[in-house]
Amino acid sequence: AQSVTQLDSQVPVFEEAPVELRCNYSSSVSVYLFWYVQYPNQGLQLLLKYLSGSTLVKGINGFEAEFNKSQTSFHLRKPSVHISDTAEYFCAVTINTGRRALTFGSGTRLQVQP
Amino acid sequence: EADIYQTPRYLVIGTGKKITLECSQTMGHDKMYWYQQDPGMELHLIHYSYGVNSTEKGDLSSESTVSRIRTEHFPLTLESARPSHTSQYLCASSRTGGDTEAFFGQGTRLTVV
Numbered sequence: 001a002q003s004v005t006q007l008d009s010q011v012p013v014f015e016e017a018p019v020e021l022r023c024n025y026s027s028s029v030s031v032y033l034f035w036y037v038q039y040p041n042q043g044l045q046l047l048l049k050y051l052s053g054s055t056l057v058k059g060i061n062g063f064e065a066e067f068n069k070s071q072t073s074f075h076l077r078k079p080s081v082h083i084s085d086t087a088e089y090f091c092a093v094t095i096n097t098g099r100r101a102l103t104f105g106s107g108t109r110l111q112v113q114p
Numbered sequence: 115e116a117d118i119y120q121t122p123r124y125l126v127i128g129t130g131k132k133i134t135l136e137c138s139q140t141m142g143h144d145k146m147y148w149y150q151q152d153p154g155m156e157l158h159l160i161h162y163s164y165g166v167n168s169t170e171k172g173d174l175s176s177e178s179t180v181s182r183i184r185t186e187h188f189p190l191t192l193e194s195a196r197p198s199h200t201s202q203y204l205c206a207s208s209r210t211g212g213d214t215e216a217f218f219g220q221g222t223r224l225t226v227v
Contacts, residue, residue, distance in 0.1 A: 034215060043120075043204055043218035044157075090157065101147055101172065102206075102216055106156040 002027035002093050006105035014113050015083055021076040021108045023091030031093050033074040034102065035065055038088040047089075050074060061085070086112045117141050120205050120219035127195055127226055135190045135222045137205030146188040147216065149204040150174060157204060163188060164210075195226040 007022040025031060032051050036044040048059025055067040065076045074091060091105040118139040127133055139146065144165045149157040149172075159172030163182040177199070178192050188207075192199055202223045206216040 036218075041221075041223070043220045044206075044216075045218070046215045049215055088154075101145075101159050101162050103159075103173075104149075104157040107154070109154070 002029075002031060002095055002103050004091050004093050004103055004105035006091055006108050008108050009106065010109045010111065012111045012113060013081055016080050018079050019077065019081050019085075019110065021089050021091075021110065023074045023076065023105060025072050025074065025091075025093045027072075027093065027095060029095050031095055033065075033067060034092040034094075035059065035063070035074075035076050036090045036092060036104075037061075038090065038107075040087075044090065047076070081110070081112045083112050083114060085110060118205065118207055118217050118219045120203075120222050122222060123220060124223050125225070127224070129194075129196055129226055131195050133192050133195055133224070135203055135205075135224070137188045137190070137219060138186050139188075139207040139217070140186060141207060141209075141217065142185065143207035143217075144185070144210045145208045146182065147206045147208075148172070148178075148180060148188070148190050149206065150176065151202045151204055151221075153202070161190065195224075197226045200224060200226050 003026045005024045013019045034049045035047040038044050048057045050057045050067045058064045088107045090107050092102040121136045146163045148161040151157045158174035160176040161180040163169045204221045205219040208216040
């Protein structure tokens with residue numbers, strides 16, 4: 001079975017600073033990887049996804065992530081954050097066989113301070 | 115904009131009551147899911163469906179049940195609510211194929227008193 005580990009439960013950062021949210025996965029088969037964002041009292045919104053091809057994936061709101069197969073990582077980055085980026089960020093994985101339901105990490109709370 | 119809807123958004127109910135959380139999608143997706151999320155915690159899959167009349171239990175054991183009589187509708191039922199059922203419940207759907215993302219509803223925050 002696949003699993004996801006988000007190493008940081010909270011990441012405080014000042015506005016306009018760069019940020020990296022870390023995600024590592026474990027799977028014995030090929031995977032598809034996703035980052036979702038959740039604003040307070042809302043559902044989840046897709047930021048970006050890696051399916052195949054280029055390991056650098058660009059998403060909405062200026063976010064990007066890099067798939068590293070050797071390190072089994074899919075870290076999320078943004079060069080300059082805004083107050084409005086304050087939210088919970090979830091890394092998720094699914095496999096290309098079998099059930100294919102998303103398995104989520106425990107989430108990282110990004111707190112952007114002025 | 116994703117077309118998946120959950121009602122109600124918030125529900126406070128007494129112990130022992132029967133409740134049904136509604137989830138509907140207008141995208142024609144075959145696959146639908148229910149996740150349970152406690153505050154500040156990860157999402158746990160409790161039910162999923164591949165299509166009409168197909169439902170399976172997820173990774174997290176749940177006393178709730180689901181049905182899938184129509185493609186667009188995937189309600190979750192608790193026969194007798196307990197305080198331990200207090201949580202946020204998120205419904206999602208996706209097309210068949212692991213390379214497609216899941217679209218989420220806004221969630222139902224359930225409080226059992």
